[in-house]
Amino acid sequence: MSALIINGKAFAASVREKVAEHVARLKNEHGITPGLAVVLVGEDPASQVYVRSKGKQTVEVGMNSYAHKLDASTSEDALLGLIEKLNNDPVVHGILVQLPLPKHLDEDLVINSIDPAKDVDGFHISNVGLLGTGQKSMVPCTPLGSLMLLRDHHRSLSGMDAVVIGRSNIVGKPMAQLLLGDSCTVTITHSRTKDLPDLVRRADIVIAAVGRPEMVLGDWIKPGATVIDVGINRIDKPEGGTRLVGDVDFESCAAVAGAITPVPGGVGPMTIACLLANTVTACCRANGLEEPDGLSA
Numbered sequence: 001m002s003a004l005i006i007n008g009k010a011f012a013a014s015v016r017e018k019v020a021e022h023v024a025r026l027k028n029e030h031g032i033t034p035g036l037a038v039v040l041v042g043e044d045p046a047s048q049v050y051v052r053s054k055g056k057q058t059v060e061v062g063m064n065s066y067a068h069k070l071d072a073s074t075s076e077d078a079l080l081g082l083i084e085k086l087n088n089d090p091v092v093h094g095i096l097v098q099l100p101l102p103k104h105l106d107e108d109l110v111i112n113s114i115d116p117a118k119d120v121d122g123f124h125i126s127n128v129g130l131l132g133t134g135q136k137s138m139v140p141c142t143p144l145g146s147l148m149l150l151r152d153h154h155r156s157l158s159g160m161d162a163v164v165i166g167r168s169n170i171v172g173k174p175m176a177q178l179l180l181g182d183s184c185t186v187t188i189t190h191s192r193t194k195d196l197p198d199l200v201r202r203a204d205i206v207i208a209a210v211g212r213p214e215m216v217l218g219d220w221i222k223p224g225a226t227v228i229d230v231g232i233n234r235i236d237k238p239e240g241g242t243r244l245v246g247d248v249d250f251e252s253c254a255a256v257a258g259a260i261t262p263v264p265g266g267v268g269p270m271t272i273a274c275l276l277a278n279t280v281t282a283c284c285r286a287n288g289l290e291e292p293d294g295l296s297a
């Protein structure tokens, strides 16, 4: 193995430390405690784990956490009513509605009912438009975390060839916008892309966000490239039990890449760290205060 293993777990801890320092300053100097409201509809087991973890880490950095757990049969009107209440609540600086929502709820309608200034997921159409036009916005957490890792590893991303595998609204599209913002030449690929391995072979930066376990193989990787694996897939082990793997075949890619994120311990921990960072940023903007350095795009 030749690649440097990018330690997302340690980097996320340093982001949380910066967030905690800024939260302490907001409390001591301004009497303001940032607050994050997380809304979970239904009992999806993975979502329950994420939401619990978000609440715990929010409290650990000194912020207020407001958890709203609603029944799977909650009506759209009831959910929109709760969001309106949170939009108007001055102690709430960030609002996150955990996705996916039960099928009877219109995800776009719900997301776009969140006050864009409190949209710490960066999914509101206004934030998507602001990011796409290079203006100050709330930036989706997983792409923001990936960008932070890339910026930490490379002095500058300017002029680099980046290939993003996956075109989701949560990762692929905003990731491409962020890389463009840092002057990369960006190719977005997806399930209908022809000659994907050949395209990936040209990339200095590969972002894998397709949700297909171990799809990206070592012989797709340009020697020395940086590989950011956004995938988190649970697969069966031949000897029984399960294990977590990314969208990248780690062994073969690490033999060729210059640097690579592992799964777990790579991009994963950055997502919640960036959610906390976005909440502090939203709180500072809401109060006309200086934003923390290095915690936004």
Ligand code: GUN
Binding pocket: 096, 097, 098, 099, 100, 121, 141, 142, 170
């Ligand atoms: N479900 C999976 N990822 C995310 C995320 O980043 N934000 C929200 N709200 N839901 C998700």
